[in-house]
Amino acid sequence: MTTSNDIPLASHPNNRAAHHRTDEAWLQNAIGADNVLVFLMQKGQPLVAANGQNLVWLGPEVAKITPQGEQIFLGEDKAGAPIFAVDMDPTFKLEGSLLQGSGDFTDMRAAASGLSPMEANLASTARSLLEWHRNHPFCAKCGAKSEVTEAGWKRVCPSCGAEHFPRTDPVAIMLAVKDDKCLLGRQAGWPAGFWSALAGFVEPGETLEQAAARELEEEAGIKADPASAEYLFCQPWPFPSSLMVGIILEAQTTEVSVEQDELEAARWITRDEARQVLAGTHPDIYAPPPMAVAHHILKAWAERDS
Numbered sequence: 605m606t607t608s609n610d611i612p613l614a615s616h617p618n619n620r621a622a623h624h625r626t627d628e629a630w631l632q633n634a635i636g637a638d639n640v641l642v643f644l645m646q647k648g649q650p651l652v653a654a655n656g657q658n659l660v661w662l663g664p665e666v667a668k669i670t671p672q673g674e675q676i677f678l679g680e681d682k683a684g685a686p687i688f689a690v691d692m693d694p695t696f697k698l699e700g701s702l703l704q705g706s707g708d709f710t711d712m713r714a715a716a717s718g719l720s721p722m723e724a725n726l727a728s729t730a731r732s733l734l735e736w737h738r739n740h741p742f743c744a745k746c747g748a749k750s751e752v753t754e755a756g757w758k759r760v761c762p763s764c765g766a767e768h769f770p771r772t773d774p775v776a777i778m779l780a781v782k783d784d785k786c787l788l789g790r791q792a793g794w795p796a797g798f799w800s801a802l803a804g805f806v807e808p809g810e811t812l813e814q815a816a817a818r819e820l821e822e823e824a825g826i827k828a829d830p831a832s833a834e835y836l837f838c839q840p841w842p843f844p845s846s847l848m849v850g851i852i853l854e855a856q857t858t859e860v861s862v863e864q865d866e867l868e869a870a871r872w873i874t875r876d877e878a879r880q881v882l883a884g885t886h887p888d889i890y891a892p893p894p895m896a897v898a899h900h901i902l903k904a905w906a907e908r909d910s
């Protein structure tokens with residue numbers, strides 16, 4: 605059975621060694637240590653080797669590459685080597701630098717499907733953190749410029765002392781099922797033939813199950829009892845900071861009525877069709893890629909006997 609440990613971007617996590625985050629002297633020593641492992645990010649994109657299968661890993665020589673932005677401590681590998689992501693200034697160009705020819709800064713979605721699970725997890729984590737810093741430079745309490753602390757895992761406001769932590773926004777991503785059929789939806793901007801599970805952010809004051817049922821009714825007009833929700837697994841999704849929580853919901857109604865602002869269409873498909881979608885043999889639907897949790901939700905349901 606698939607669990608959260610098998611889902612891309614979340615599998616093979618390293619030891620976060622969070623106790624080092626507050627130890628400035630240790631961090632400073634670690635980034636210059638002979639065994640340090642550093643990869644670069646720029647504008648949310650990891651530097652990926654030309655083979656597309658690895659991050660470009662640097663050692664202490666990273667200090668020679670400027671201009672740099674934030675240094676994020678991501679933990680330690682199995683041998684205890686410290687791992688950092690370094691955010692490169694947007695003006696930095698690979699061409700003419702020490703890294704010329706090593707690889708390219710690569711769109712995260714494209715990069716993640718080629719990288720090893722551990723490297724995809726690291727790049728995904730770095731992207732989420734760095735995007736949070738980029739989008740939250742000011743204190744939400746008093747408006748002063750806040751400062752990065754704890755190796756990238758927190759911001760503090762020098763003016764009012766408020767502490768700010770990286771966001772993780774829970775999203776219910778659900779497959780509504782009824783009588784051996786499941787419901788897929790598509791948004792107007794998606795490529796032709798692409799259908800996926802419905803999804804929506806959890807709002808204050810509601811449970812994941814309630815959010816799933818509410819979104820299902822709002823987007824597709826289908827009613828479901830939140831109590832029927834079955835949790836499958838979840839996936840951190842760094843675009844920029846969601847936690848996609850996979851749910852199967854037992855639908856009580858079947859008549860689709862789509863909310864056009866959200867969806868262009870929704871349709872029921874049989875379990876046999878779902879298997880065709882996953883096998884790439886369905887005549888007019890193709891599945892979300894294996895990197896996305898929606899793929900695994902559909903697969904988990906399609907592989908059940910009934």
Ligand SMILES: [Zn+2]
Nearest residue numbers: 743746761764
């Ligand atoms: Zn403040």
